[in-house]
Amino acid sequence: xxxxxxxxxxxRIDDCxxxxxxxxxxxxxxxxxxxxxxxxxxxxxxxxxxxxxIHAVVFSSWIVLLLAQTSLVTAGRADWHxxxxxxxxxxxxxxxxxxxxxxxxxxxxxxxxxxIDPPGILAIQFAELAxxxxxxxxxxxxxxxxxAHKRLMLLATITLMGPAINRWPFAFLxxxxxxxxxxxxxxxxxxxxxxxxxxxKIHRVTIWGSLLIFISVPCALALSHxxxxxxxxxxxxx
Numbered sequence: 001x002x003x004x005x006x007x008x009x010x011x012r013i014d015d016c017x018x019x020x021x022x023x024x025x026x027x028x029x030x031x032x033x034x035x036x037x038x039x040x041x042x043x044x045x046x047x048x049x050x051x052x053x054i055h056a057v058v059f060s061s062w063i064v065l066l067l068a069q070t071s072l073v074t075a076g077r078a079d080w081h082x083x084x085x086x087x088x089x090x091x092x093x094x095x096x097x098x099x100x101x102x103x104x105x106x107x108x109x110x111x112x113x114x115x116i117d118p119p120g121i122l123a124i125q126f127a128e129l130a131x132x133x134x135x136x137x138x139x140x141x142x143x144x145x146x147x148a149h150k151r152l153m154l155l156a157t158i159t160l161m162g163p164a165i166n167r168w169p170f171a172f173l174x175x176x177x178x179x180x181x182x183x184x185x186x187x188x189x190x191x192x193x194x195x196x197x198x199x200x201k202i203h204r205v206t207i208w209g210s211l212l213i214f215i216s217v218p219c220a221l222a223l224s225h226x227x228x229x230x231x232x233x234x235x236x237x238x
Contacts, residue, residue: 013198015074018150021070021187021190021191022071023067025066025067026063029060029164031164031168031169032164032166032167033164035169042056042057042060048109049105049109051102055101058094059098059160061091062088062092069081069084069088069153072084073150082143085140089140092136095129095132095160096133099160100126100129103126103129106125107236108236113166113177114174115177120220122224122229122233122236123223123224124162124221126220127223128159128160131156131212132156134212135212139153139156147203147205148204152205152209155191155209155210155213158188158213159213159216161183165184181217184213185214188214191210
């Protein structure tokens, strides 16, 4: 029979924060995809391809799992959290594989994003997936280090918030595309501030994880200007 684990007050504050951030991330995703996916009937939504449908289901499952896992820890059900963790590893793998497939499918359908050319779109998508895979792998490896583990999983999920934010129904995002990156930066600054206020120092994972996310898009855009990347993108779009 599962038993609840008593947590020190500092750990409980941590647990509540990460559960709250999971709710925020769920809100970001719902706001971005409600009109075109969730309120449109999910599996019956008029998405452009089967790959995008499958990707949407797995992505949604990851967001729900994140909320469930943080809630289990907050509720003192660490034993259940560990059992469900194996599902997270499988979902993370599927996220990367299907994310790559969806990115390629997007190129083949000649989808455009205001302010970013096709090589830039592809480079950003690949960079986000590579960083997600890296952070989740580190998170799984650090599963016995609670503070590091939860930060790595949160940062990995924040990495993927760009597409949801891009679809928010606000005109300023169309007029000023860098706003998406600024909103992600606000999420990172929130974690940095939380660390400082509760620990009087910033956790090492928060420092280097936030830095990687911060530089990932500029590095991807720099890559997208290289000739070989233009050739690669053109090949995919044939």
